[in-house]
Structure formats: structure tokens, C-alpha cells
Amino acid sequence: MIFYDYILPLIVTIIGVIGYVVFFTIKYKEAPEEIKMKPIKWLYVLLVITEVLKIFYLIHQNGEFRPLRYPLVFCSTVFYTVPLFMFKTKISEFGKISTVYLCIVSFVLFAAIQWMYKMSLIQGHSYFFHGAMMAIAVYMITSKIYKFDKKKFYDMFIFLAGYVTFAAILSLYIGEDISLFGPSSSYLGFIFNTFGYFTGIFILHILFYLVCYGIFNLIGLFVKEEKIEEEVKNV
Numbered sequence: 224m225i226f227y228d229y230i231l232p233l234i235v236t237i238i239g240v241i242g243y244v245v246f247f248t249i250k251y252k253e254a255p256e257e258i259k260m261k262p263i264k265w266l267y268v269l270l271v272i273t274e275v276l277k278i279f280y281l282i283h284q285n286g287e288f289r290p291l292r293y294p295l296v297f298c299s300t301v302f303y304t305v306p307l308f309m310f311k312t313k314i315s316e317f318g319k320i321s322t323v324y325l326c327i328v329s330f331v332l333f334a335a336i337q338w339m340y341k342m343s344l345i346q347g348h349s350y351f352f353h354g355a356m357m358a359i360a361v362y363m364i365t366s367k368i369y370k371f372d373k374k375k376f377y378d379m380f381i382f383l384a385g386y387v388t389f390a391a392i393l394s395l396y397i398g399e400d401i402s403l404f405g406p407s408s409s410y411l412g413f414i415f416n417t418f419g420y421f422t423g424i425f426i427l428h429i430l431f432y433l434v435c436y437g438i439f440n441l442i443g444l445f446v447k448e449e450k451i452e453e454e455v456k457n458v
Contacts, residue, residue, distance in 0.1 A: 319369045387424070
């Protein structure tokens with residue numbers, strides 16, 4: 224039944240996201256950013272652990288680890304963007320912006336297609352994983368770890384668009400879908416089949432731009448814009 228396979232798990236996930244965000248936003252309201260980062264670090268470690276366990280479980284189940292399960296799929300890029308600001312790198316602000324929109328877009332895409340699947344252990348993990356991503360993104364906004372800056376939109380979009388191109392090219396090269404954006408994708412593959420490979424990538428970029436721009440402006444309605452100091456680069 225769609226209620227138990229989709230509606231109920233999604234509701235529970237959203238409640239979990241709200242609970243996480245409200246609790247930690249209030250708890251660390253007056254804390255410095257280093258302390259505010261604790262909930263993100265805890266959840267990030269938990270995400271890594273559960274992802275590794277999922278990989279071993281899948282290998283045990285069917286004796287193989289298919290490309291769609293590689294830690295290179297769209298949602299898995301959070302493993303690489305969070306450390307950019309978790310460890311205070313020279314591109315921390317880029318990491319924050321990319322993480323916020325990566326997580327939100329991932330959750331929106333996830334929620335849009337899950338009605339097609341029955342609940343299982345792997346599906347349960349997916350709800351946790353994407354819910355955790357959404358929780359991190361919203362908490363970064365409410366705790367002001369992420370600072371809204373209109374000038375930073377294209378930094379974020381170029382990163383996400385770059386991933387779409389990477390995923391499409393890699394999927395074509397290995398002959399199997401690495402994410403939602405490959406020619407053999409059961410969701411978006413029709414774009415490549417209809418318009419061709421390079422035109423298909425261009426169309427995906429336009430669609431991605433519209434989605435990202437919409438989310439960006441929606442957040443801008445509720446979050447006050449703040450000037451971000453440019454990070455000093457060592458020559």
C-alpha cells in the first residue's frame with residue numbers, strides 16, 4: 224500500500240527533520256559556529272557509517288556492487304562537500320553553499336520518485352539518508368552557518384551542473400547509469416533518447432538551473448541576505 228510504503232515513511236522523515244532542526248537550533252542559538260557544527264559532524268559520521276554498512280549489505284545480498292551504488296551518485300557528493308567546511312578549508316563558504324543546495328535538491332528528487340517503491344531495509348536507509356541531508360541543510364540555514372548571498376548562486380550552480388555533466392559522461396563511458404543523469408537512467412534517460420546526447424546534457428542543465436534558481440529564491444524569501452567575506456588565498 225502506498226500509505227505504508229511512501230506516505231508514512233515520508234511523514235516520519237519530515238518529522239525527524241523538523242525535530243532535529245528545532246532542537247539543535249534552539250540548543251546552540253547563542254553558541255559560536257564551531258559549537259553549532261557539532262550536530263552536523265555527528266550526523267555526517269552517522270551517514271558515513273550507515274553508507275558503508277549498506278555497501279557491505281548489498282555486496283552480501285547479490286555478490287556485486289553496481290555503478291548506481293558507487294559513492295559517486297548525486298546524493299553521495301555530500302560526503303565530499305561537508306568536509307570542505309567541517310575542517311575549515313580555504314573554500315569553506317563554497318562547501319557550505321554547495322552542501323545546502325545539494326541536500327535540498329537531493330531530498331526533493333528523492334521524495335518525488337519514492338512512491339514507485341515498496342518499503343524495504345534499503346528503502347529505510349534511503350529515507351534516513353535523504354532525511355539527514357535535508358536536516359543538515361535546513362539546520363545550516365536556521366543556525367546561520369550558511370549565509371545567504373545572492374552573488375554566490377552561480378558558484379553553487381556551476382558545481383551542481385558540473386556534476387550533472389560528469390555523471391552523464393561517466394555513465395556513457397561505463398555503459399551504465401551512475402546517477403539520475405545518465406543516458407540509461409530510467410527517470411531522465413528519455414531526454415537523451417529524444418534529443419541526443421549533448422543536447423540532452425544541455426537540457427538537463429536548463430532544468431537544473433530552474434530547480435536550483437527556484438529553491439534559491441524561495442530560501443531568499445525567508446532568509447536575510449548577508450555579505451560573505453571573501454576568503455584570503457595564499458599565493
